[in-house]
Amino acid sequence: MASAIRGSRVGAGPMGEAERGEAIARSHVSYWCANGHEVRPSFAEEESVVIPAEWDCPKCGYPAGRDKANPPSPIKNEPYKTHLAYVKERRSDAEGSKILEEALRKLRGDD
Structure with missing residues (x-):
């Protein structure tokens, strides 16, 4: 038994595009x-x-x-910047070293 809609697509009919009206x-x-x-x-x-x-x-x-x-x-387009790149724009190497030393001192319990 063959299917009645075999080989057709949704919206296709016997009239084709004319069925949809004038463009x-x-x-x-x-x-x-x-x-x-x-x-x-x-x-x-x-x-x-x-x-x-x-x-x-x-x-x-x-x-x-x-x-x-x-x-x-x-x-x-500007290239993607990482968080570290933005931090480096705001802080100098000396400031970064100072902040790192303070954080390491706190971790070691040297306060």
Whole structure:
């Protein structure tokens, strides 16, 4: 006995896409990144739709703008800092040594 839905997917019907109604009018907008990649997402042609000034390039991840001659600059990410790196920014080596000696004295019971 064969299954009636064998080989079909959810939402598929005898009419296919026409069953869902007509597609809304769309326009493609070009964006360019600093590497020269062009991205062309589509947006609905409605008054309420706001077209963004920048779009992320799917090829390199850089921000892309609508002016091909003047694309936005790539974002400079600072490298991850450890807790120790932040402490070293606030304390000098001499201060660190002094704090370490005080902590060791307390542990040894030299107070």
